[in-house]
Amino acid sequence: MAGKRDLKRLLPFAFVIPLLLAWEAASRSGLWNPLLFPSLEKITRELVLFFSRPEMIHEAWVSLYRALGGFALAAAVGVPLGLVMGRSRFVGELLDPLFSGTYAVPKLALFPIFVFALGIGSLSKVALVFLECLYPIVIVTSQGARGVNRVLLWSAGNLGASGAAALRRVVVPAAAPFVFAGFRVALPIALIVVIITEMISSADGLGYLVMYSLSSLRTDRMLAAVVVIAAIGWALDKALVVLRNRLVYWEKLDTYYV
C-alpha cells in the first residue's frame, strides 16, 4: 500500500515534467527569442539569487503580510458577522441582499478610490483584500450557521445551556467546517488581489517585481518571481488544510479540494 501511496504523490509531476521538458526544448530550439523562453538554468539561477538577497526576501514578505493582514481582518469581521447572519433572521434578511447583490461586482474597481483615501502603500491594498475576502467568508459561514441541526440546539437548551454556551458549544463547532471552506476560497483570493494591486500601482511587493522585471526585459527574473508567487499560493493553501484538519478533527478532508 505504501508504494501505491507514494506513486499517487508523484502523479501531479507526471504532468509537470513533460511541461518543463517542452519549455527547455522551446528555449534551446532557437526558434524564439531567448527572452520569450529563458532556459530553466537561467530561471533557477534567478531563483537562487532571489533567496540569497535580503531585499528580494523583503519583497516576498511585503506581499505576504499584505495578503495575510487583509485575510485576517476579513476573518475577524466575517466569521462573527456570518454567524449572526445565519442565526438571526432579522440580520440575515437585512444583510443577505447586500452581500448576494454585490457579490458579482468586481470590488477591484474601488481600488483607485482606496488609493486616494488610504495612500499608495500597504493600507489601500490591505483594505481591498479585506473587502474581497469578506464575501466568501460571510456567505459560507452564514450558510453553515443557518444549517445547524435544530435538535442539537433544543437538546442543549433542555440540558440547561445558556444562549452563549449553546453558541460556543453547538453553533460554532457545527459551522466550523463551513468557516474553513470559506477560508479556503478566500485565501487564494487574498494573494490574487495583492498581486494584482501591486502590478497596477506599487513600488514594492512581488507583483511589482514581476512588472518591473518585465519592463526591464529580465524575463528570467520575472519567471523566478512567478515561481515564488505560485509556491506561496500553494504553501498557504496547504498550511490552511493542515490547520483545518487539526481544528476540525471530527470531519476529515480527504478530497483534493473542499
Add this chain to the structure above:
Amino acid sequence: MGLARAAALVALLVVWQIAVVSGAPEFLLGPWQVVKHFVEALGTRELYDNIGASLGRALPGFFLGSVAGIALGLAAGSSRAFDQAFSPAVFLSYPVPKIVMLPLFMLWFGIGETSKILVIALACFYPMFINAYYGVRATPKVLVWSALNLGAGRARVFRRVVLPAALPQIFAGLRVSLALSFIVMFAAEMVNARTGLGQLIRIAENSLRFDLMYVSLITIAILGYAGDQLLALARRHALAWQGSAT
C-alpha cells in the same frame, strides 16, 4: 422586511450625501453627483466603446475557459484514467494566482487582446473544472445503477443521469467564473490596455477626473450585477425540475 431594507438603504444614502456636503475629501462624490455624472456619461459614445471593448475580452475569455473547464471536468469526473492523469495537476495549481500569467502571455502573444482573453480563460477554467468534476462525482450511484439495469448504454447514462445531476454544480461554477472573468478583465485592463473600463478608471485616476472614476465603477458594477442575474435566470430555466433552487 422589505420596508426595513428600503429604510436602511435610504438612511445609508442620506448619511453619505450629508457626509459629502459637510466637507468630505475631493475624491468622495455624493450619491446625487454620481448619478448625475453617470446619466451624463450614458449620452456619450466613449462609454459604449469602452463597455464594448471590455465585454469583448471578458465574454470570449469566460466562454473559452468555461467550455474547456466543463468538458475536462466532466471527462475527469467520469473517466478514472483521465482523472488520475490530469486532475492532480489541476488541483496542484489551483491555489496559484492565475493573474501572474498575464505578463508571460503579454510576452508571448503581445499586449493586445489575445493575452488578456487567455488569462481570463485560464482564471475561469479552474472553478468550472472543479465544479463539473465534483458535480459528476456527486451523482447518486443508485441512479446510475438503476439506469444501467433498465438497459441504458454508457453514453445514455451520461447524458440522461450524470449530466442533469452535475448541472446544479456546473451553474454554481459558472457563477464564480463569470464574476472572476470581470475581475480579471478589469485587472488586465488596469495593468495594460488602450480601451476598456479598467483603462478608463486608470485615465480618470491619473488625470484626477473623479467623475469618470465613478462612471467606470458604476458601469462595471451594473454589468457584473446584470450578468449574475442573467445567469440566475438561465439557471432557473435549466433547473426548473429541481424545485427549490437556492
